[in-house]
Amino acid sequence: MVGNDIVDLQEARQSRWEDPRFLDKLFTVEEQQYIKATRDSFTAIWHLWSMKEAAYKLHVQQYPCRFYAPKAFVCHCESSPHRVHYGAFVYYTTTKITAHYILSEARCQTAKMSSVCLPLVRTAHEFQSQKTRRQLLDEVAKIYGFTSTGLTLKTTELGVPKLYYNAKPLDIGVSLTHHGRYGAYAIS
Amino acid sequence: MMTKDELIDKLKGIIAPYVQDEAAFKALTEDTDFVKDLKINSANLVDIILDIEDEFDIILENDDMEQMLTVKSAMAIVTGKLKD
Numbered sequence: 488m489v490g491n492d493i494v495d496l497q498e499a500r501q502s503r504w505e506d507p508r509f510l511d512k513l514f515t516v517e518e519q520q521y522i523k524a525t526r527d528s529f530t531a532i533w534h535l536w537s538m539k540e541a542a543y544k545l546h547v548q549q550y551p552c553r554f555y556a557p558k559a560f561v562c563h564c565e566s567s568p569h570r571v572h573y574g575a576f577v578y579y580t581t582t583k584i585t586a587h588y589i590l591s592e593a594r595c596q597t598a599k600m601s602s603v604c605l606p607l608v609r610t611a612h613e614f615q616s617q618k619t620r621r622q623l624l625d626e627v628a629k630i631y632g633f634t635s636t637g638l639t640l641k642t643t644e645l646g647v648p649k650l651y652y653n654a655k656p657l658d659i660g661v662s663l664t665h666h667g668r669y670g671a672y673a674i675s
Numbered sequence: 676m677m678t679k680d681e682l683i684d685k686l687k688g689i690i691a692p693y694v695q696d697e698a699a700f701k702a703l704t705e706d707t708d709f710v711k712d713l714k715i716n717s718a719n720l721v722d723i724i725l726d727i728e729d730e731f732d733i734i735l736e737n738d739d740m741e742q743m744l745t746v747k748s749a750m751a752i753v754t755g756k757l758k759d
Binding site: 554612666 | 695696711714716717718719721724728735740741742743744
């Protein structure tokens, strides 16, 4: 199983990240100290946010439910590998930071990042979602030798993506994310 | 005291800038889900929460935020806070 999250930094700048209440709603006291201690607080904020979101997406695959509790997903970046704790659960994350986007991936064990980022030319939600799904399906078909016509991706009521081949569920964990000009998918 | 329709109108004004599915926004009801229906990015949910705090001059706690996934839950939380 895998969870991933991408943040388009250009989009992120439009948010209220500089409002002290923004920090307080999303981050623990320790995380806020970490953010304030770094030279580039903006990048630190979105790095931690993407870790939390990736870990949440992995968590709900294991324990199906829906909620919005970013502060309860606690990031630990003081040593490698980076981790996100949620109650008694521990998830391991890897992050790629570029000048344009931040991409995080969460797993139950330490692993190299597998997420593939794709630039999206149009920002309409429907287009982005379709494009990211199409790329993921093509990649799964290639890896497993499936015909792409038999392969489908459905999202459960709780937003978890599931793969099917000729209508039979596949035991392949996947995660999709898109934001602004970027999308990414991961296959586990 | 604000009517239900006035409250929905105020909420619509707050969430409009973050909506990614305009058709779902036009058809908005109390059951509309911010993420599933309106395709609002989860990174923007906190912006919406701050905008709600400003608009209604209330403070939302973590427990309030946790449930804030639909128009109905946002209405219930705001109404509850305004009564306090």
